[in-house]
Amino acid sequence: LQVIAIKMETPIKVTICNIYLPNNDWNTQDVDEILAQLPTPFLLMGDFNAHNPLWGSNKTDAKGLAMEKWLDRDDIVLLNDGSHTSFNTKSNFFDSIDIAIASSHLTLALKWSVEGDLHNSDHFPIIIELPFPNLVTRLPKRWITRKADWQKFHESLELPSTLDVKSFTDAIIRAGEVAIPKSSGKPYKYAVPWWNHEVEKVIKDKKTALNRFKRYPTTENLIVFKKARAFARKIVLESKRNSWNNFISTLTSDSDISTIWQKVKSVSGKKHFTASIHIRTETGEISNNPEIVAEEIAKQFELTSSSDNYNATFLESKFEQESILDFSTNQTLSYNLPFNLQELEFALNATKSGAPGHDSITNDMLKQLTSEMKVLLLNLFNDMWNKNTYPNEWKQAIIIPVLKPTKDPLLSSSYRPISLTCCMGKLFERMINNRLMWFLELKDIFIPAQAGFR
Structure with a gap:
């Protein structure tokens, strides 16, 4: 027997077991031995190679009768609703040999269904849903800038009445709401690079032919389906x-x-899924509750960055290095002059598309600002520069925990921020850095041996 099982800890504890019973002699005692090893509650499913109308088969065989008697017990329930789960390519008939069984007290919480496409297999995918909303990861809604109507964005930009960060941000957001669509916030499917309109059409035609044959199982419809399936395979292979x-x-x-490997994985159909983080708390409980996970990781980050980790000598040096210096001067120094539009444009051109901060403003949106808005942004930067201020809004950050390689994902110490x-x-920091780097290079302040960070 071929058996594999996993134990899921959250949001409920359940054992999921997949089984394949070969098309030869086996008996229900074999299944009993497997069942005895499964912690309850459990889901047992797989290809049993047993036929019985009880789960949708077109005939009854000895294994099907044995399974029917075996299922007549109080602690388990058959989930199948009679829908066909497979297509026999030899006999050209739909059948049901895939069975799903669950612990009786778990049954009411489950929804069993069969997907309508074979996906180049002879078995239909079976979907068993557990109605737990926290299993679905909700993603933040993001601007889809590749679909932006930048002309409409320019027309919708209104100059803010006051020169401050909030007013300037609100003006950009209002224009974005008009001209840039947003993602739904639902988990999305990653597009494969070989997908195109022709592939989409032949796969749609194949599904249509299959559905027609399922409704009207004639020889003519079977031939049409097989031709559509073969043609779809040919087009997909050519496109790949x-x-x-x-x-x-x-x-x-x-x-x-890294770009090469990313392409290799995408062509092969391998996708990167962002699963919800599970953390073992101080009590030993494993949780994926967002509030609990965030609190545990935040405590770990706070502990890691705490000054309590350093000795007195280091703390004294740290205090000295971080003390605010007096830069006041009566001289007109070049690096203290107000920034100009050329510096702003140079810094903007050097930025790449990336994730925004909590204000949702992206680099693409900043690059698409009108000339008038860029002048206002420059004035905003210079006002901060001259007054030696920095807005509190820009001091806030969204912290993303990233799992360290080879580390235990259940430990909060295994994540870096x-x-x-x-x-x-x-963008403002880039402009300042560009100016300081220019000055340091101009005055030969860097030692010749320094190669990095310059």
Whole structure:
């Protein structure tokens, strides 16, 4: 027997077991031995190669009768509703040999269904849903800038009545709401690079032919379905091959290795899924409750960055290094002059598309500002520069916990933080850094041996 089982701890404790019973002699005692090893509650499902109308088969065999008698017990329930779960390519008939069984007290919470497409297999995918809303990860709604109507964005930008961060941010957000669509916030499917309109059409035609044959199982409809399936396989294979060849032709000795691997995974259909984080709390409980997870990771980050980790000598040096210096002077120094529009444009051109901070303003939106809005943004930066101020809004960050390689994902200490700060604040910092770097290079302040961070 081929059996694999996993134990899920959250949001409920349940054992999920998948089984394959080969099309030869076996008896229900084999299934009993497996059942005895499964902690309750459990889900037992798989290809039993047993036929019985009880779960939708077109006939009854000895294994089906044995399974029917075996199912007549109080502690388990059959989930199948009689829908066909497979298509026999030899006999060209739909059948049901895939069975799903659950602990009796778990049954009412489950929803069993069969997906309508074979996906180039002879078994339909079976979906068993557990109605727990926290199993679905809700993603923040993001601007879909690749679908933006930038002309409408320019027309919708209104100059703020006052020169402050909030008014300027609100003006950009209002224009974005008019001209840039947003994602739904639902988990999204990653598009494969070989997908195109032709592939979409032939797969749709294949599904249509299959559904027609399921409703009207005639020889003519079977032939149409098989032709549509074969043609779809041909087109998909050609599209994959062309996509791969086009990618190979762009590779050079300077190609980034991470980009190459990302392409390889996308062509092969491997996707990166962002699963909800599960953390073991101090009490030993495993939780994926967002508030509990955030609190546990936040406590770990606070502990890691606490000054209590340092000795007195280091703390004294740290205090000295971080003390505020007096930069006041009566001289007119070049690096203290107000910024100009050329510096703003240079910094903007150097920015890349990336995740925004809590204000939702992206670098793409800043690049698309009208000339009048760019002048206002420059005035806003210079006002901060001259008054030696920095807005509190730009000091806030969204902290993303990232799992360290090879570390235990259940431990809060296994995560490192990534901070998403506001793009306008990062743009201002880039302008300041560019000016200071220019001055340091001009005056040969860097030692010749320094290669990094310059």
